Amino acid sequence: MMRTRPLKVALLGCGVVGSEVARIMTTHADDLAARIGAPVELAGVAVRRTGKARDGIDPALVTTDATALVKRGDIDVVVEVIGGIEPARTLITTAFEHGASVVSANKALLAQDGAALHAAAETHGKDLYYEAAVAGAIPLIRPLRESLAGDKVNRVLGIVNGTTNFILDKMDSTGAGYQEALDEATALGYAEADPTADVEGFDAAAKAAILAGIAFHTRVRLDDVYREGMTEVTAADFRSAKEMGCTIKLLAICERSKDGTSVTARVHPAMIPLSHPLASVRGAYNAVFVESDAAGQLMFYGPGAGGSPTASAVLGDLVAVCRNRLSGATGPGESAYADLTVSPMGDVVTRYHISLDVADKPGVLAQVATVFAEHGVSIDTVRQQGKDGEASLVVVTHRASDASLSGTVEALRKLDTVRGVASIMRVEGE
Amino acid sequence: MMRTRPLKVALLGCGVVGSEVARIMTTHADDLAARIGAPVELAGVAVRRTGKARDGIDPALVTTDATALVKRGDIDVVVEVIGGIEPARTLITTAFEHGASVVSANKALLAQDGAALHAAAETHGKDLYYEAAVAGAIPLIRPLRESLAGDKVNRVLGIVNGTTNFILDKMDSTGAGYQEALDEATALGYAEADPTADVEGFDAAAKAAILAGIAFHTRVRLDDVYREGMTEVTAADFRSAKEMGCTIKLLAICERSKDGTSVTARVHPAMIPLSHPLASVRGAYNAVFVESDAAGQLMFYGPGAGGSPTASAVLGDLVAVCRNRLSGATGPGESAYADLTVSPMGDVVTRYHISLDVADKPGVLAQVATVFAEHGVSIDTVRQQGKDGEASLVVVTHRASDASLSGTVEALRKLDTVRGVASIMRVEGE
Incomplete structure (x- = not known):
């Protein structure tokens, strides 16, 4: 059962991702229509500068007035691929106010203002989808x-x-x-x-x-x-x-x-x-x-980036949001009910690989080991390498908190026999 | 906004997967309720034999009459983890007829009767989800x-x-x-x-x-x-x-x-x-x-199998189907609009690795190569190994149709100098 009145899409941004979204909307129009249950129509494309030729995009659709485009009132879905905080944020909230759902690829904005944007979407009963914001084409x-x-x-x-x-x-x-x-x-x-x-x-x-x-x-x-x-x-x-x-x-x-x-x-x-x-x-x-x-x-x-992969993610969201509009439903919104404490880095527990440049004389290892012990950081393995008066110690610890490790390193730096901390690297995925 | 009337779930099958679904529904009840927007309640569990103690499942919920359970009329979602064609198929269609949506992990049934089951779901305006049917926990x-x-x-x-x-x-x-x-x-x-x-x-x-x-x-x-x-x-x-x-x-x-x-x-x-x-x-x-x-x-x-991973997929579907019921929508149904021709194996084009046992005498390679050429199968590399009167030929082809390769192999078997076809293996993913 195909609805014939098309769903109208406004595209904000026509760079690497936006132009690919527009291209696929044209070349795969029949597939998109079949999968959504109604045709989708590119109703407007907001760009920074007009005048540039844009393959396959009707010049009459191109505008520099993004605000007027999202305010038109007949737009079903706004696709935001401008990036950055402003004007993207204002355009998205304006889009919700004027009845559109939003698909965005904007990780910076979502990370900074996701809660407010989700709240705006919910207030207006609209969808906010952003699969493309994390890891490009990878469904995540x-x-x-x-x-x-x-x-x-x-x-x-x-x-x-x-x-x-x-x-x-x-x-x-x-x-x-x-x-x-x-x-x-x-x-x-x-x-x-x-x-x-x-x-x-x-x-x-x-x-x-x-x-x-x-x-x-x-x-x-x-x-x-x-x-x-x-x-x-x-x-x-x-x-x-x-x-x-x-x-x-x-x-x-x-x-x-x-x-x-x-x-x-x-x-x-x-x-x-x-x-x-x-x-x-x-x-x-x-x-x-x-x-x-x-x-x-x-x-x-x-692929985590690139025009086509990101466009694939955007279009998957576009299909979902269009389906939701046709069925009068919205997809899952923000889910923050668990409201867990977000702990600082000091609380993270992991293992560490530390390389120290040390004096090549007896007792250094004992001194270093004592510092680790005093800070409650248990050593898994240690390797000494000495040559021409220069020596290094490579210490791999058992699991310890980042705060304990920081305290250990600070104390190590104060030892006369430790000439420098060459590197500290966390060890993950074991 | 939490709805307080719970959504009722009927579980068909309480083996490795079913018991894990029931367990998680109990232990994670609050999370599921928060994510769905309403509590979910295990309303009945159909098993083959009662009498067995089932950890954490109220014995009053357990029945051997699966048909009566799916016909109750107050069931929101039927979770089918029995497997096999019957009685699963009849129970699922009965569930749709009596107003329930269905989550299934039944790959055999979906592969054999997916079209009919999707049609039944659509007729009754209900969901049929089956993430767990393919590759267990992997979202696919x-x-x-x-x-x-x-x-x-x-x-x-x-x-x-x-x-x-x-x-x-x-x-x-x-x-x-x-x-x-x-x-x-x-x-x-x-x-x-x-x-x-x-x-x-x-x-x-x-x-x-x-x-x-x-x-x-x-x-x-x-x-x-x-x-x-x-x-x-x-x-x-x-x-x-x-x-x-x-x-x-x-x-x-x-x-x-x-x-x-x-x-x-x-x-x-x-x-x-x-x-x-x-x-x-x-x-x-x-x-x-x-x-x-x-x-x-x-x-x-x-993980492609196992009780817990499969239960994870089932529960993801359960949450989606419950959300759909609350919003009065259904998720995507069968999409078969493209209606492409499904071609037989003979049309498949790939590369082949063929090991032949051959007579160790001059001219064998020329004979074999002629057979490949006559069937339009181009050879990429060939390796001769001879020892003690025994010899083998390992041929790797360029891309060719499975029909051409089959014809080639049939003709090779007829050669006096070919004692046997030791193995034929397709080469993929290049």
């Missing part, structure tokens, strides 16, 4: 909030930034240093001219906030996410990782505490065993590992 | 029919049977033969006393039919699926695979033809390159690789 939001709705998620461990995974994979496979690998990523178009958002973990932190919120049915703000970039990772760290049977990945980690009453969310480079499914995620691919009570260990893998 | 049905609803799926390549993956993984890692690996799988509980459904590919074929139907929006019947078991795979095949940089997996493969007008579905053992993400799927785990126009390559990985 929908599996977490729908497929696992009857389960209890305990941990989400993900490679959610393709740029940094490309760089780390390159360092791992070639022995290159960070700068050299970054230069190659830039040359190949995997890193932007200013790579800060990727390499400093801001992008991954936004995704971690979104994932943690959905996984734990708890509001997790961007400020709640501990963030550490991967610019300090060295070729020496990769050599250490290999000795441990590990590689290094920039991970977004969302965890429920053992007692179940609190959660943490963090982004930082970490060693993971080569046997872990995330270790073999190569190049710019993304993958997210989910651990839950009943399902056990699941992994979702795919 | 929902991603395929919802997340990828705006995309065009071209291929689904999956390890969807844990028993056979355990056996093949064991053969790969230890060099064991099929029987030895099967015995170990049986001893460890990974294989049933009668392993036919698994090792002969019947289980995987049912899943392939379901996956192909959803992926291609086309009805694919169980009879449409080509099926070849893995009982003939030998340790020698694994050695051959290793020489090719491959391993062997039992794959369910659903493909759209190059011209897009037809599809095929098949289950058979195949060599895949070690670099393919499916190659590293170990033990009894399942994984499904999906290739689509816009999203590119996605993979979904997790």
Whole structure:
């Protein structure tokens, strides 16, 4: 049973993702209509500058007045692929006020203002979908909030930034240093001219906030996410990782505490065993590992960025939102009922790999071991390497809180015999 | 906003999966209520034999009269985890007639009668969900029919049977033969006393039919699926695979033809390159690789069977179906609008690895090569091994149709110089 009046879609942004959304809406119009139960029509495209030729888009649809477009009142779904906080935020809330549902790919906005946007959607009885905001084409939001709705998620461990995974994979496979690998990523178009958002973990932190919120049915703000970039990772760290049977990945980690009453969310480079499914995620691919009570260990893998993959996620949401409008229903909104405490980084419990430059004389190991013991951090293995008066100690700990480890490191730095802390790396996924 | 009248759930079957569904419904009652927006109540449990103590289930709820239970008229959702065709089929259609929606984990039934069951659900305006029918806990049905609803799926390549993956993984890692690996799988509980459904590919074929139907929006019947078991795979095949940089997996493969007008579905053992993400799927785990126009390559990985994982999938569906009932909507039903031709195995195009036992004399290779050429099958590489009057030829072909390959093999068998065809293995995932 096909309804003939089309659903009207307003597209905000017509860059790499937006143009691909428009293209697929045209080329796959019949499929979309069949899957939705009504045709969808591109009713307007808001851009920053007109005048540029846009393949397959009727120039009459193109406007620079995004606000007027979302206020038209006859728009069924607004697709927001502008990115950034403003004007995206105001446009989305305006869209809800004027009767539209919204599909967004905007991780920064969702991470910062997800709660307010969800509230606006609910007030107006509209949908807010954003599968494309996390890990591009990989279905992740929908599996977490729908497929696992009857389960209890305990941990989400993900490679959610393709740029940094490309760089780390390159360092791992070639022995290159960070700068050299970054230069190659830039040359190949995997890193932007200013790579800060990727390499400093801001992008991954936004995704971690979104994932943690959905996984734990708890509001997790961007400020709640501990963030550490991967610019300090060295070729020496990769050599250490290999000795441990590990590689290094920039991970977004969302965890429920053992007692179940609190959660943490963090982004930082970490060693993971080569046997872990995330270790073999190569190049710019993304993958997210989910651990839950009943399902056990699941992994979702795919391209985490790019015009087509992101458009695929946007269009999947578009179909769902259109179906909802036809049936007069809305999909699942924000679920924050669990309202768990979001604990700071100091409460995170994991293992650590610490490399120390130390004086090459007797008694150093005893001194260092005493410091660990005093801070309640139990040592798993320690390895001494000495050569030409220089010496290093590599300590791998048992599980300890981040606060205890920080205290340990601070005390180690004060020892005369410790010349420097060469690196501290968390060990995950064991 | 919590509705206080509970939604009533009837559970058909209380074995490994059913008892876990009941357990989680009790222990996670508050979470389920919060996520659904109303409490869910276990209103009845149909079993084959009463009298057995069932942990945490009120004996007053247990009945052997499943028909009476689904006919009660006050049941919101029937959860069918009996398996098999009858009485499951009749109970499900009766449930629809009496106003209930249905969540099922029954792959055999869905593969055989999915169309009729979907039609019954639609007639009565009810939901039929069955995430648990394919690959246990791995979200797959929902991603395929919802997340990828705006995309065009071209291929689904999956390890969807844990028993056979355990056996093949064991053969790969230890060099064991099929029987030895099967015995170990049986001893460890990974294989049933009668392993036919698994090792002969019947289980995987049912899943392939379901996956192909959803992926291609086309009805694919169980009879449409080509099926070849893995009982003939030998340790020698694994050695051959290793020489090719491959391993062997039992794959369910659903493909759209190059011209897009037809599809095929098949289950058979195949060599895949070690670099393919499916190659590293170990033990009894399942994984499904999906290739689509816009999203590119996605993979979904997790436990494909077991009480808890299957219960996780069932409960995810239960939450979705309950939400739909509260909002007065139904989820996506069968989508078979594309109505593509389902082509027979002969039309499948892939590469082949063929081992021949041949006479050790001059001219054999020329004869063999002529037969391949006559049938239009182009040879990629050929390797001759001779020793003590015995000789073998290992031929790897370029892409050719299964019909051409079959014709080739038939003609090869007629050659005096060919003593036997030791193995034929398809090569996939390149």
